[in-house]
Amino acid sequence: MGCLLRLHYFCSTFSGEMARKIREYDSKRLLNEHFKRLSGRELPIKSAQITESTDLNELANNEPWLSSSKVVVKPNMLFGKRGKNSLVALNLDYAQVATFVTERLGKELFLCFSSIFIHAILKNFKPKVVNFLEKLTLSLAFNCL
Secondary structure: OOOOOEEEEEOOOOOOEEEEEOOHHHHHHHHHHHHHHHHOOOOOOOEEEEOOOOOHHHHHHHOOHHHHOOEEEEEOOOOOOOHHHOOOEEEEOHHHHHHHHHHHOOOEEEOOOEEEOOOEEEEEOOOOOOOHHHHHHHHHHHHHO
């Protein structure tokens, strides 16, 4: 689920379907909320949003998984190339998250355009597992060069 997920809905003022971009945090929250309502079970999706007004101590109390697991932090903004601009941090504990976010939150970003870093999303860190076939393919490709 990327940050450019679209929520499709019918708008009463338009005759057709209208698509709107929503933030990744909101898409995860909506998915969790409606899945729980429809199936009675919760998805293992854990995320939290940080804004300039967020109290980091209160957030840690409200979301206990933050203090017990490693976290991914990235801007929850509707643009790409966050990783190439050092705006994504992986495998951090909560103290490192607080440092990373306070250094960047409210600062102006200069990418293809100018924007203020006002929303960050926190997610569980899950290392990517490369399967055997991918490893074998990479190994063969680099050994043949």
